[in-house]
Amino acid sequence: MAGVVILGVLMAFGRLSLVDGFGSVVGLGVLSTLVARLTGRRGGENRQTAVDSGLDPNVARFADTLAEPCLLVNERAVIVYSNPAAVQRFPRAKVGDPLAFTLRNPELVEALGRVQETGEAQRSELHITAPNDVWYRAVVVPYRPHGEDGVQFTSISLYDFTEQKRTDRMRADFIANASHELRTPLTSLSGFIETLQGSAANDEKARARFLGIMRGQAERMSALIDDLLSLSRIELRQHVKPTGEVNLNLLIREVAESLEPRLAEGGVALKLDLPDAPVIINGDRQELYEVIENLADNALKYGGAGGRIEITLTPDASRSGAHHGLTVTDFGQGIAEEHVPRLTERFYRVDSETTRGKKGTGLGLAIVKHIVSRHEGEMTIRSKPGEGTRVEILLPR
Ligand SMILES: Nc1ncnc2c1ncn2[C@@H]1O[C@H](COP(=O)(O)OP(=O)(O)OP(=O)(O)O)[C@@H](O)[C@H]1O
Numbered sequence: 404m405a406g407v408v409i410l411g412v413l414m415a416f417g418r419l420s421l422v423d424g425f426g427s428v429v430g431l432g433v434l435s436t437l438v439a440r441l442t443g444r445r446g447g448e449n450r451q452t453a454v455d456s457g458l459d460p461n462v463a464r465f466a467d468t469l470a471e472p473c474l475l476v477n478e479r480a481v482i483v484y485s486n487p488a489a490v491q492r493f494p495r496a497k498v499g500d501p502l503a504f505t506l507r508n509p510e511l512v513e514a515l516g517r518v519q520e521t522g523e524a525q526r527s528e529l530h531i532t533a534p535n536d537v538w539y540r541a542v543v544v545p546y547r548p549h550g551e552d553g554v555q556f557t558s559i560s561l562y563d564f565t566e567q568k569r570t571d572r573m574r575a576d577f578i579a580n581a582s583h584e585l586r587t588p589l590t591s592l593s594g595f596i597e598t599l600q601g602s603a604a605n606d607e608k609a610r611a612r613f614l615g616i617m618r619g620q621a622e623r624m625s626a627l628i629d630d631l632l633s634l635s636r637i638e639l640r641q642h643v644k645p646t647g648e649v650n651l652n653l654l655i656r657e658v659a660e661s662l663e664p665r666l667a668e669g670g671v672a673l674k675l676d677l678p679d680a681p682v683i684i685n686g687d688r689q690e691l692y693e694v695i696e697n698l699a700d701n702a703l704k705y706g707g708a709g710g711r712i713e714i715t716l717t718p719d720a721s722r723s724g725a726h727h728g729l730t731v732t733d734f735g736q737g738i739a740e741e742h743v744p745r746l747t748e749r750f751y752r753v754d755s756e757t758t759r760g761k762k763g764t765g766l767g768l769a770i771v772k773h774i775v776s777r778h779e780g781e782m783t784i785r786s787k788p789g790e791g792t793r794v795e796i797l798l799p800r
Pocket residue numbers: 630697701702705706733735736737738746747751752753754758762763764765766767768769792
Protein backbone atom coordinates (compact mmCIF):
# COMPACT_ATOMS: atom_id res chain seq x y z
CA MET A 404 0.00 0.00 0.00
CA ALA A 405 2.80 2.39 0.99
CA GLY A 406 4.53 1.71 -2.34
CA VAL A 407 1.37 2.51 -4.29
CA VAL A 408 0.89 5.82 -2.41
CA ILE A 409 4.51 6.88 -3.11
CA LEU A 410 4.14 5.98 -6.80
CA GLY A 411 0.87 7.97 -6.93
CA VAL A 412 2.55 11.04 -5.42
CA LEU A 413 5.46 10.77 -7.86
CA MET A 414 3.04 10.53 -10.79
CA ALA A 415 0.99 13.48 -9.51
CA PHE A 416 4.11 15.64 -9.34
CA GLY A 417 5.12 14.56 -12.85
CA ARG A 418 8.21 12.66 -11.72
CA LEU A 419 6.89 9.41 -13.18
CA SER A 420 5.17 8.80 -16.49
CA LEU A 421 1.66 7.29 -16.45
CA VAL A 422 2.82 4.09 -18.25
CA ASP A 423 5.86 3.59 -15.94
CA GLY A 424 3.71 4.31 -12.90
CA PHE A 425 1.04 1.83 -13.94
CA GLY A 426 3.66 -0.86 -14.63
CA SER A 427 5.27 -0.25 -11.23
CA VAL A 428 1.92 -0.59 -9.43
CA VAL A 429 1.25 -3.92 -11.15
CA GLY A 430 4.81 -5.08 -10.39
CA LEU A 431 4.46 -4.08 -6.74
CA GLY A 432 1.17 -5.94 -6.51
CA VAL A 433 2.65 -9.16 -7.89
CA LEU A 434 5.72 -8.81 -5.66
CA SER A 435 3.77 -8.21 -2.47
CA THR A 436 1.43 -11.16 -3.18
CA LEU A 437 4.45 -13.40 -3.72
CA VAL A 438 6.17 -12.18 -0.55
CA ALA A 439 2.97 -12.65 1.46
CA ARG A 440 2.56 -16.19 0.17
CA LEU A 441 6.19 -17.10 0.73
CA THR A 442 6.42 -15.66 4.25
CA GLY A 443 3.09 -17.22 5.12
CA ARG A 444 4.32 -20.63 4.04
CA ARG A 445 7.72 -20.40 5.60
CA GLY A 446 6.37 -19.46 8.99
CA GLY A 447 3.85 -22.30 8.88
CA GLU A 448 1.22 -19.63 9.66
CA ASN A 449 -2.08 -20.93 8.53
CA ARG A 450 -4.60 -18.53 9.94
CA GLN A 451 -6.56 -16.13 7.94
CA THR A 452 -8.19 -13.08 9.41
CA ALA A 453 -11.25 -14.26 7.56
CA VAL A 454 -11.97 -10.73 6.27
CA ASP A 455 -11.56 -11.72 2.62
CA SER A 456 -13.30 -15.06 3.08
CA GLY A 457 -16.37 -13.51 4.67
CA LEU A 458 -15.90 -15.69 7.73
CA ASP A 459 -16.67 -14.17 11.12
CA PRO A 460 -13.34 -13.99 13.04
CA ASN A 461 -15.22 -15.07 16.17
CA VAL A 462 -15.98 -18.38 14.51
CA ALA A 463 -12.28 -18.83 13.84
CA ARG A 464 -11.48 -17.93 17.45
CA PHE A 465 -14.00 -20.48 18.63
CA ALA A 466 -12.53 -23.16 16.33
CA ASP A 467 -9.15 -22.43 17.96
CA THR A 468 -10.48 -23.76 21.26
CA LEU A 469 -11.27 -27.20 19.81
CA ALA A 470 -8.86 -30.00 20.63
CA GLU A 471 -9.75 -31.93 17.46
CA PRO A 472 -8.69 -30.83 13.97
CA CYS A 473 -11.30 -28.58 12.37
CA LEU A 474 -11.15 -27.15 8.85
CA LEU A 475 -13.57 -24.69 7.28
CA VAL A 476 -14.02 -24.61 3.53
CA ASN A 477 -16.01 -22.31 1.27
CA GLU A 478 -18.46 -23.26 -1.48
CA ARG A 479 -15.61 -24.09 -3.84
CA ALA A 480 -14.07 -26.42 -1.24
CA VAL A 481 -11.16 -24.01 -0.70
CA ILE A 482 -9.84 -23.97 2.85
CA VAL A 483 -10.68 -20.68 4.60
CA TYR A 484 -9.69 -21.70 8.09
CA SER A 485 -7.66 -24.36 9.80
CA ASN A 486 -7.56 -24.50 13.59
CA PRO A 487 -4.26 -25.17 15.44
CA ALA A 488 -5.04 -28.89 15.87
CA ALA A 489 -5.61 -29.15 12.11
CA VAL A 490 -2.44 -27.17 11.35
CA GLN A 491 -0.52 -29.63 13.48
CA ARG A 492 -2.10 -32.75 11.98
CA PHE A 493 -2.28 -31.55 8.38
CA PRO A 494 0.49 -28.98 7.94
CA ARG A 495 0.09 -29.16 4.17
CA ALA A 496 -3.57 -28.12 4.25
CA LYS A 497 -3.02 -24.39 3.68
CA VAL A 498 -5.61 -21.67 3.87
CA GLY A 499 -6.31 -20.56 0.31
CA ASP A 500 -5.64 -23.99 -1.19
CA PRO A 501 -8.38 -26.35 -2.33
CA LEU A 502 -9.03 -29.04 0.28
CA ALA A 503 -8.38 -31.69 -2.39
CA PHE A 504 -4.68 -30.71 -2.45
CA THR A 505 -4.20 -32.53 0.83
CA LEU A 506 -7.35 -34.42 1.79
CA ARG A 507 -8.59 -36.14 -1.30
CA ASN A 508 -10.23 -39.19 0.23
CA PRO A 509 -13.24 -40.17 -1.87
CA GLU A 510 -15.35 -40.55 1.30
CA LEU A 511 -14.67 -36.96 2.33
CA VAL A 512 -15.18 -35.58 -1.18
CA GLU A 513 -18.50 -37.42 -1.35
CA ALA A 514 -19.62 -36.14 2.07
CA LEU A 515 -18.74 -32.57 1.04
CA GLY A 516 -20.73 -32.98 -2.17
CA ARG A 517 -23.75 -34.23 -0.25
CA VAL A 518 -23.56 -31.29 2.16
CA GLN A 519 -23.53 -28.87 -0.78
CA GLU A 520 -26.46 -30.66 -2.40
CA THR A 521 -28.68 -31.27 0.58
CA GLY A 522 -27.52 -28.61 3.05
CA GLU A 523 -27.53 -31.33 5.71
CA ALA A 524 -24.75 -32.54 7.97
CA GLN A 525 -22.94 -35.72 6.91
CA ARG A 526 -20.68 -38.22 8.62
CA SER A 527 -18.04 -40.40 7.10
CA GLU A 528 -14.93 -42.37 7.94
CA LEU A 529 -11.52 -41.61 6.51
CA HIS A 530 -8.61 -43.96 6.35
CA ILE A 531 -5.35 -42.10 5.84
CA THR A 532 -2.44 -44.39 5.04
CA ALA A 533 0.50 -42.00 4.69
CA PRO A 534 2.69 -41.27 6.55
CA ASN A 535 0.92 -43.43 9.18
CA ASP A 536 -2.20 -45.55 9.27
CA VAL A 537 -4.81 -43.25 10.85
CA TRP A 538 -8.60 -43.55 10.99
CA TYR A 539 -10.77 -40.46 11.35
CA ARG A 540 -14.45 -40.05 11.87
CA ALA A 541 -15.35 -36.91 9.87
CA VAL A 542 -18.33 -34.75 10.76
CA VAL A 543 -19.12 -32.43 7.86
CA VAL A 544 -21.57 -29.66 8.71
CA PRO A 545 -22.82 -26.71 6.61
CA TYR A 546 -22.59 -23.25 8.20
CA ARG A 547 -24.44 -20.15 6.92
CA PRO A 548 -23.43 -17.12 8.97
CA HIS A 549 -25.93 -14.81 7.18
CA GLY A 550 -28.97 -17.05 7.03
CA GLU A 551 -30.41 -19.23 4.30
CA ASP A 552 -29.52 -17.04 1.31
CA GLY A 553 -26.03 -16.00 2.39
CA VAL A 554 -22.68 -17.66 1.72
CA GLN A 555 -22.22 -21.21 2.87
CA PHE A 556 -19.18 -22.62 4.59
CA THR A 557 -18.66 -26.20 5.56
CA SER A 558 -16.89 -27.24 8.71
CA ILE A 559 -15.02 -30.52 8.74
CA SER A 560 -14.21 -31.89 12.19
CA LEU A 561 -12.01 -34.95 12.39
CA TYR A 562 -11.98 -37.37 15.32
CA ASP A 563 -9.11 -39.81 15.48
CA PHE A 564 -10.37 -43.28 16.35
CA THR A 565 -7.33 -45.27 15.25
CA GLU A 566 -6.89 -46.78 18.71
CA GLN A 567 -10.45 -48.13 18.76
CA LYS A 568 -10.09 -49.50 15.24
CA ARG A 569 -6.90 -51.28 16.25
CA THR A 570 -8.47 -52.77 19.38
CA ASP A 571 -11.49 -53.93 17.37
CA ARG A 572 -9.25 -55.63 14.86
CA MET A 573 -7.15 -57.22 17.59
CA ARG A 574 -10.24 -58.53 19.35
CA ALA A 575 -11.58 -60.04 16.13
CA ASP A 576 -8.18 -61.61 15.32
CA PHE A 577 -7.90 -62.90 18.85
CA ILE A 578 -11.24 -64.68 18.79
CA ALA A 579 -10.51 -66.12 15.35
CA ASN A 580 -7.09 -67.36 16.48
CA ALA A 581 -8.30 -68.80 19.78
CA SER A 582 -11.15 -70.66 18.09
CA HIS A 583 -8.83 -71.99 15.43
CA GLU A 584 -6.26 -73.14 18.00
CA LEU A 585 -8.98 -74.99 19.94
CA ARG A 586 -10.67 -76.41 16.90
CA THR A 587 -7.55 -78.17 15.60
CA PRO A 588 -7.08 -80.55 18.57
CA LEU A 589 -10.84 -80.89 18.92
CA THR A 590 -11.22 -82.05 15.32
CA SER A 591 -8.45 -84.53 15.86
CA LEU A 592 -10.11 -85.81 19.07
CA SER A 593 -13.46 -86.27 17.30
CA GLY A 594 -11.70 -88.16 14.52
CA PHE A 595 -10.09 -90.59 16.95
CA ILE A 596 -13.34 -91.12 18.85
CA GLU A 597 -15.06 -92.01 15.61
CA THR A 598 -12.31 -94.46 14.65
CA LEU A 599 -12.39 -96.06 18.10
CA GLN A 600 -16.13 -96.52 17.86
CA GLY A 601 -15.88 -97.84 14.33
CA SER A 602 -13.05 -99.61 12.54
CA ALA A 603 -10.68 -99.82 15.54
CA ALA A 604 -13.34 -100.95 18.03
CA ASN A 605 -11.69 -104.31 18.64
CA ASP A 606 -8.09 -103.41 17.94
CA GLU A 607 -6.32 -103.34 21.33
CA LYS A 608 -3.02 -102.02 19.94
CA ALA A 609 -4.57 -99.20 17.95
CA ARG A 610 -6.74 -98.21 20.92
CA ALA A 611 -3.74 -97.79 23.22
CA ARG A 612 -1.91 -95.71 20.63
CA PHE A 613 -4.93 -93.51 19.81
CA LEU A 614 -5.68 -92.91 23.48
CA GLY A 615 -2.10 -91.68 23.92
CA ILE A 616 -2.51 -89.19 21.07
CA MET A 617 -5.92 -88.12 22.39
CA ARG A 618 -4.45 -87.44 25.79
CA GLY A 619 -1.81 -85.23 24.15
CA GLN A 620 -4.49 -83.26 22.28
CA ALA A 621 -6.55 -82.83 25.45
CA GLU A 622 -3.45 -81.55 27.26
CA ARG A 623 -2.81 -79.11 24.45
CA MET A 624 -6.35 -77.73 24.75
CA SER A 625 -6.01 -77.49 28.49
CA ALA A 626 -2.69 -75.59 28.19
CA LEU A 627 -4.30 -73.22 25.72
CA ILE A 628 -7.21 -72.50 28.03
CA ASP A 629 -4.81 -71.93 30.96
CA ASP A 630 -2.85 -69.44 28.85
CA LEU A 631 -6.02 -67.68 27.71
CA LEU A 632 -7.26 -67.34 31.27
CA SER A 633 -3.87 -66.15 32.44
CA LEU A 634 -3.80 -63.52 29.70
CA SER A 635 -7.30 -62.30 30.50
CA ARG A 636 -6.54 -62.11 34.26
CA ILE A 637 -3.41 -60.07 33.60
CA GLU A 638 -5.24 -57.80 31.19
CA LEU A 639 -7.91 -57.12 33.78
CA ARG A 640 -5.25 -56.02 36.26
CA GLN A 641 -3.15 -54.23 33.65
CA HIS A 642 -3.70 -50.81 35.19
CA VAL A 643 -3.56 -51.83 38.83
CA LYS A 644 -0.08 -51.56 40.29
CA PRO A 645 1.09 -54.83 41.82
CA THR A 646 1.46 -54.87 45.59
CA GLY A 647 3.72 -57.19 47.47
CA GLU A 648 7.44 -57.82 47.78
CA VAL A 649 9.28 -60.38 45.75
CA ASN A 650 12.74 -61.79 46.32
CA LEU A 651 13.97 -62.37 42.76
CA ASN A 652 16.94 -64.56 43.82
CA LEU A 653 14.58 -67.00 45.51
CA LEU A 654 12.09 -66.92 42.65
CA ILE A 655 14.76 -67.77 40.07
CA ARG A 656 16.03 -70.65 42.22
CA GLU A 657 12.48 -71.96 42.53
CA VAL A 658 11.96 -71.96 38.76
CA ALA A 659 15.37 -73.60 38.29
CA GLU A 660 14.41 -76.40 40.67
CA SER A 661 11.16 -77.06 38.88
CA LEU A 662 13.07 -77.37 35.59
CA GLU A 663 15.59 -79.91 36.88
CA PRO A 664 13.93 -83.07 35.52
CA ARG A 665 13.55 -81.55 32.05
CA LEU A 666 17.11 -80.20 32.08
CA ALA A 667 18.45 -83.62 33.01
CA GLU A 668 16.33 -85.29 30.35
CA GLY A 669 17.54 -82.93 27.64
CA GLY A 670 21.16 -82.94 28.84
CA VAL A 671 21.09 -79.15 29.26
CA ALA A 672 23.18 -77.33 31.87
CA LEU A 673 21.62 -74.37 33.65
CA LYS A 674 23.94 -71.70 35.01
CA LEU A 675 22.58 -69.21 37.52
CA ASP A 676 24.45 -65.97 37.99
CA LEU A 677 22.82 -64.30 40.99
CA PRO A 678 24.19 -61.64 43.34
CA ASP A 679 24.82 -62.62 46.98
CA ALA A 680 22.56 -59.91 48.37
CA PRO A 681 18.84 -60.56 47.83
CA VAL A 682 17.25 -58.44 45.11
CA ILE A 683 13.81 -57.46 46.33
CA ILE A 684 11.25 -55.58 44.25
CA ASN A 685 7.62 -54.57 44.46
CA GLY A 686 5.63 -56.97 42.38
CA ASP A 687 3.26 -59.88 42.05
CA ARG A 688 5.04 -63.09 42.99
CA GLN A 689 2.89 -65.44 40.89
CA GLU A 690 3.14 -63.25 37.80
CA LEU A 691 6.91 -62.83 38.03
CA TYR A 692 7.24 -66.58 38.50
CA GLU A 693 5.28 -66.98 35.26
CA VAL A 694 7.70 -64.60 33.48
CA ILE A 695 10.83 -66.49 34.49
CA GLU A 696 9.18 -69.85 33.86
CA ASN A 697 8.02 -68.84 30.37
CA LEU A 698 11.44 -67.53 29.37
CA ALA A 699 13.29 -70.52 30.80
CA ASP A 700 10.78 -72.84 29.13
CA ASN A 701 11.39 -71.18 25.76
CA ALA A 702 15.16 -71.31 26.23
CA LEU A 703 14.98 -75.01 27.01
CA LYS A 704 12.36 -75.87 24.40
CA TYR A 705 13.76 -73.93 21.45
CA GLY A 706 17.39 -73.35 22.45
CA GLY A 707 18.12 -76.52 24.40
CA ALA A 708 20.18 -77.88 21.51
CA GLY A 709 22.91 -75.40 22.53
CA GLY A 710 23.47 -77.53 25.63
CA ARG A 711 23.34 -74.72 28.19
CA ILE A 712 21.15 -71.92 29.48
CA GLU A 713 22.09 -68.96 31.66
CA ILE A 714 19.89 -66.91 33.96
CA THR A 715 21.48 -63.80 35.40
CA LEU A 716 20.22 -61.22 37.84
CA THR A 717 22.00 -57.86 37.88
CA PRO A 718 21.12 -55.22 40.47
CA ASP A 719 20.97 -51.64 39.13
CA ALA A 720 21.38 -52.85 35.57
CA SER A 721 19.94 -49.92 33.61
CA ARG A 722 21.98 -46.88 32.69
CA SER A 723 20.11 -44.77 35.21
CA GLY A 724 20.54 -47.47 37.85
CA ALA A 725 16.80 -47.40 38.49
CA HIS A 726 16.21 -50.96 37.28
CA HIS A 727 17.29 -54.47 38.10
CA GLY A 728 18.06 -56.67 35.13
CA LEU A 729 17.04 -60.26 34.60
CA THR A 730 18.31 -62.10 31.54
CA VAL A 731 17.66 -65.56 30.17
CA THR A 732 20.14 -66.66 27.51
CA ASP A 733 20.30 -69.79 25.41
CA PHE A 734 22.82 -70.91 22.81
CA GLY A 735 20.46 -72.63 20.40
CA GLN A 736 19.39 -71.92 16.85
CA GLY A 737 18.18 -68.38 17.55
CA ILE A 738 15.40 -66.58 15.73
CA ALA A 739 15.54 -64.95 12.29
CA GLU A 740 15.52 -61.16 12.52
CA GLU A 741 12.15 -60.64 10.84
CA HIS A 742 10.33 -62.64 13.52
CA VAL A 743 11.79 -60.90 16.57
CA PRO A 744 9.49 -57.83 16.67
CA ARG A 745 6.42 -60.09 16.35
CA LEU A 746 7.20 -62.66 19.04
CA THR A 747 5.09 -60.92 21.69
CA GLU A 748 1.98 -60.96 19.48
CA ARG A 749 -0.64 -63.41 20.65
CA PHE A 750 -0.43 -66.79 18.93
CA TYR A 751 2.71 -65.84 17.01
CA ARG A 752 4.92 -68.87 16.50
CA VAL A 753 7.96 -69.19 14.29
CA ASP A 754 7.67 -72.01 11.83
CA SER A 755 11.23 -73.32 11.60
CA GLU A 756 13.16 -76.57 11.85
CA THR A 757 13.75 -76.10 15.58
CA THR A 758 10.26 -75.02 16.56
CA ARG A 759 8.27 -77.43 14.43
CA GLY A 760 6.95 -80.29 16.50
CA LYS A 761 7.44 -78.40 19.77
CA LYS A 762 4.27 -77.90 21.78
CA GLY A 763 3.26 -74.33 22.41
CA THR A 764 0.39 -71.92 22.01
CA GLY A 765 2.30 -68.80 21.04
CA LEU A 766 0.85 -66.99 24.05
CA GLY A 767 3.84 -67.29 26.40
CA LEU A 768 5.69 -64.13 25.38
CA ALA A 769 2.42 -62.16 25.03
CA ILE A 770 1.74 -62.99 28.69
CA VAL A 771 5.32 -62.09 29.66
CA LYS A 772 5.04 -58.75 27.90
CA HIS A 773 1.80 -57.91 29.71
CA ILE A 774 3.21 -58.81 33.11
CA VAL A 775 6.38 -56.82 32.50
CA SER A 776 4.40 -53.78 31.43
CA ARG A 777 2.13 -54.10 34.49
CA HIS A 778 5.32 -53.97 36.57
CA GLU A 779 6.41 -50.89 34.59
CA GLY A 780 9.38 -52.78 33.25
CA GLU A 781 10.84 -53.33 29.79
CA MET A 782 11.60 -56.41 27.76
CA THR A 783 14.18 -56.73 24.98
CA ILE A 784 14.67 -59.82 22.84
CA ARG A 785 17.98 -60.17 21.01
CA SER A 786 18.75 -63.15 18.86
CA LYS A 787 21.46 -64.18 16.42
CA PRO A 788 20.49 -67.04 14.13
CA GLY A 789 22.80 -69.95 14.81
CA GLU A 790 24.14 -68.45 18.05
CA GLY A 791 21.21 -68.18 20.42
CA THR A 792 18.68 -65.89 22.04
CA ARG A 793 18.87 -63.51 24.96
CA VAL A 794 15.84 -61.97 26.62
CA GLU A 795 16.46 -59.09 29.00
CA ILE A 796 13.90 -57.75 31.42
CA LEU A 797 14.37 -54.52 33.32
CA LEU A 798 12.25 -54.13 36.44
CA PRO A 799 12.05 -50.93 38.47
CA ARG A 800 13.91 -51.03 41.77
N1 LIG B 1 14.64 -68.92 23.01
C1 LIG B 1 14.05 -69.07 21.83
N2 LIG B 1 14.73 -69.57 20.76
C2 LIG B 1 14.13 -69.73 19.55
N3 LIG B 1 12.84 -69.39 19.30
C3 LIG B 1 12.11 -68.89 20.31
C4 LIG B 1 12.67 -68.70 21.62
N4 LIG B 1 11.72 -68.16 22.40
C5 LIG B 1 10.62 -68.04 21.63
N5 LIG B 1 10.84 -68.49 20.39
C6 LIG B 1 9.87 -68.49 19.26
O1 LIG B 1 8.86 -67.58 19.59
C7 LIG B 1 7.58 -68.19 19.51
C8 LIG B 1 6.66 -67.57 20.54
O2 LIG B 1 7.05 -67.92 21.85
P1 LIG B 1 5.97 -67.96 23.00
O3 LIG B 1 6.67 -68.28 24.27
O4 LIG B 1 5.18 -66.71 22.92
O5 LIG B 1 5.00 -69.13 22.57
P2 LIG B 1 5.18 -70.70 22.64
O6 LIG B 1 6.45 -71.05 23.36
O7 LIG B 1 5.03 -71.19 21.24
O8 LIG B 1 3.92 -71.15 23.48
P3 LIG B 1 3.76 -71.18 25.07
O9 LIG B 1 4.81 -70.29 25.64
O10 LIG B 1 2.39 -70.67 25.29
O11 LIG B 1 3.94 -72.59 25.44
C9 LIG B 1 7.84 -69.66 19.73
O12 LIG B 1 6.84 -70.43 19.11
C10 LIG B 1 9.20 -69.84 19.06
O13 LIG B 1 9.02 -70.03 17.69
